Amino acid sequence: MARPSDTKTRIQAVARELFMEQGVQNTSLKQISDRLGITKPALYYHFESREALVRSILQPLLDDLDTFTATLAPGDARRLLEDCFELMWRHREVLVMLLHDPGTMLGLDLVERVWEWRKRLTALLLGPSPSAAARIHATVAIGGMSDCVVEHASLPFEEVRAAAVAAALAALQS
Known part of the structure; x- marks a missing residue:
């Protein structure tokens, strides 16, 4: 049994x-x-319930996001982006699941948590009082990496991480 x-x-x-x-x-x-x-x-x-099952599947991602954001400190943008990419890669199946059914995020009140996480990462990447253009570049950098995790999940991790982090850094520098 x-x-x-x-x-x-x-x-x-x-x-x-x-x-x-x-x-x-x-x-x-x-x-x-x-x-x-x-x-x-x-x-x-x-x-x-189905909600309890969904939450149990999402919980490891949420726990990792909470830990990640709690331990973030200003530093090297490349290292922050690599760490962010690795976290997303580890949970890529859950990210795909959420993309297939974005209403799940609304139903489980996850949208605010994700926005707070992204704001914290953006602030660490850009420092205090960034321009609107810099915030837009950070949005492209973080969102682009997330998209790479989902769209290129069948490729080798190192290949995707290297290209995605390089592209994210380029977006921040533009």
Whole structure:
């Protein structure tokens, strides 16, 4: 018999897969339980709702974002961008899942957290009182790196990171 933690991990893996294929809102708990070959009540034993399941999948990303932003300090822009890229790369499946169903971010009140994270990173990259043009360049740099993580996830990490960080630095310097 599978241990509960094994079952929970299997549920999360199948849910993530289905959420990426058809979106969170279009995936029912019944579809997840059917794919796993377990009953819906067995799924409810581990997750009381679809929202709880989604939150459990997103939580590692949120925890890493909170830790990352709490420990950020002004420094080398290249290092900040590399660290940011690595964090996003580690959670690229979740980012893809969110892109397929952006309403999930609204439903789970994630938008404000993401904006705060990006504002903090931008402030560290640009310093106090940056111009509007500099803030726009930072938006392009951070957003472009995020897009690279999602769009080029099948390529080797080092290749994507090198090109994405170089492009982000170029956007900041423009």
